[in-house]
Amino acid sequence: MDKQTHRSWMGALKLYTHRPVITLLLLGFSAGLPYLLVFSTLSAWLRDAEVSRSAIGFFGWVGITYSVKVLWAPVVDHLPLPFLSRWLGKRRSWLLLAQGVITIGLLLMAASDPEQHLVMVALCAVLIAFASATQDIVIDAYRIESASEEYQGAMAATYILGYRLALLVAGAGSLLIADTSTWAAAYTSMAALMFGAMLVSLTIAEPVPAERTGNPLTLFTREWLYETVVAPFVDFFKRNGQFAILILAFIGLYRLSDITMGIMANPFYLDLGFSKTEIASVSKLFGFIMTIVGGFVGGLCVARYGVHRTLIAGAILVASTNLLFVQLAYTGPELPWLIAAISADNLSGGLAATGFIAYIASLTNRAYTATQSALFSSLMTLPGKFQSGFSGVVVDHIGYAGFFGYAAIMGIPAVLLAIVVYKKRNRE
Template sequence: MPPASTPTSRRFRWRDIVEDRRIVLMLALGFSSGLPLLLVLGTFTLRLAFSDIDVKAIGLFSYVALPYSLKFLWAPMIDRMDVPVLTRLLGRRRAWMVTTQVATALCLVLMAFADPKTSLALLGLGAFLVAFCAASQDVVIDGWRIDAAGSDFQGILAATSNLGYRLGLISAGAGALFIAASGGWQVAYLSMAGLMMIGLAAALLAPPYDRPRVRTEAEPASRLWSVRRALLEPLTELRGRFGPVLYAILLLVALYRLPDFLSGVMASPLYRTLGFDLKEIATVSKLYGVWVGIAGGFVGGWALARLGLYRTLVLGAFLAAASHLSFAWLSAGAPEIWRLTVAISIENFCGSFAGIVLIAYMSSLTSPAFAATQYALFSSLYALPGKLIAGSAGFIVAAIGYPGFFILTSLIGLPVLALCWAVGHRTGEAAPRPEESAAGNPPGVPPLPSPARTAAPEPKTA
């Protein structure tokens, strides 16, 4: 294994953005992280809708993305186990990046050659495998990012990762739809598989920022990895720090984006039902909508700085729930581009606002000693209930129609608001972390979330 490199901490200079190669590498890795997501969510459901697959089946296919919500189960293994042969050549982080990126590309090739009309089960299997490999890639890229920068550079790398992630979403959303409209879905998915080589090149060129495994006196050298240290200790630390209120916190995290995930599955079938074509959907939803989402994220960050975490948390829950009424309005009218633009603007802005706020909230809950595993737990938990319930979305639409469905998802946000009010006042009761006291933070007041623990929010399929 190459000797581990340690990023140096130095005074920040703006010209470091163009001088430091970590910026370019992180941009490419963020792109590789964002690219597969829509290929098993929004773009995938559009492919099913334009293949005239029943809306109930489309809802059930949302389950193929579950690995994104369950990655915390195998995150400790990726963080501690070696890839045979490759780890010795590339280092542990880079070996896992290369393995997951190649596997993701191969699974996209499988999806390209699976026809929904004749090989629907094979297509679903390919989508599930893409989600599993891509979620695993996210775990290792987040770990590399955290290890690659000193405290003065984490914010820059996090922002760069988010930019690359958004570019990946544009490519897999608008890019794939434009290609599909001209050359068909097979060409579109093969093109996306080829774009995974951008992340692969970055992984091969990236320095091996692998931190050495830490052994404790009570842990035998032959057992560097144990279930207790990898999974149970991070949970025990959270329980000890927050006490019984932890269960309410976990419930809030799990339900905060529930309305978004439930409604997002039916956005693509709605576009098809209303009569919009692929190019119109690509332009408004997948291209314009992504930039509106970026603007919503920036406003969410500004609100966090001006209003504080608790007030912004409540505001984000309200906006995310209320925004679904715009899709109820869209579904009840004529298929006009201006109406689609208005609905996408409201939905994507509010959804990204809420996503950034939730990331800040989850980041503030983690402890540096277990940051990777705890954040993987929270980031998996926040999407799990929504994705479990999303499979029923098609049946609800079939029963009450699109307008009633989106009004229902908006009403689901009311209990989330109540939970924000109850839990937001109590999270500050946790005992301060050691490094918080050293930094002079008052007991019980959590610090601002470190950019090192943030990740790009999983966007809605709208």
């Protein structure tokens, strides 16, 4: 059984008062802010500019950048930045660099017009996604190094809360600004917030990483490459044996359902006839509240019942809530159905994401935090991001109702694998 299974409810609640848990709230906001700005918020801007749904769907491939971050995670994990690392420490220096690039990318995008310079918008989106993925690498390592395993569930919950607060700002906030002003003003405002996140990075404490045995290695030698690139993967397979393949398959399929449908959500609402203000208002009120509830309940469930049972519940909820979008496609622009769909989607997403982040932390060797956590989070998003690139084409051929039904079916393998992983853990 999971270690946290026997913790009391009061003990679980007290975890949320510790400094590392609170710090993850701020870092979660920084991580979440750029995500929608190259994903569903960008898709709303593109649809507003009358870019075709098929082209919007292909913009989903920008998100593959997040899914291949494992390729440069070893460099982030081991390579100190000149001057900055001596001043701030390795984790905070990389964090500040990534946030600076995101800020610049958002300002460049704000100065671009999708109708006239679609390629420029795409290049800016790739730049922001690359820097955002690098920021995720650092934050994942920071979270795991900042506290022991008993805090990881609570840290995942506050991270999700901060992340969802940022999604609210980057999603509903951007839509409201765009509806009352311009999309350029919306993206400029987001760049200003990202600059604020840079100031926060200067105030947080640098974590103490796990010490590794052996002498320090010269950069980019054969020994260094083995230690930074090969050793993290060898370690994972040694610890898990043949079951490692099933774990990786589970990680790759767990978020397939909601990532597949995500990029088409805002174009779907707009095509149904909802205004940007209506979409923003529902997301702000009902979506945000249910996200907080989902993340908080997920953190409590991890502490009280363990990671694996939380994962099973999350997988079932994420897959089934897609059916509400099917119903919305048939009912049309009915506000109660929009509220129900967004609320259920955010509730299930918050709970599932909290459990999944805690699960990834439990798999990671603290000697290879950045590389191994990047491997897991990359696999988590790669299948869904690849499929999302074809989402616009699918919608054009079978309609929105068929598309969301297809997304629901994509969640079934995750439910089955969650049960298998849970049974294997119990046998151990």
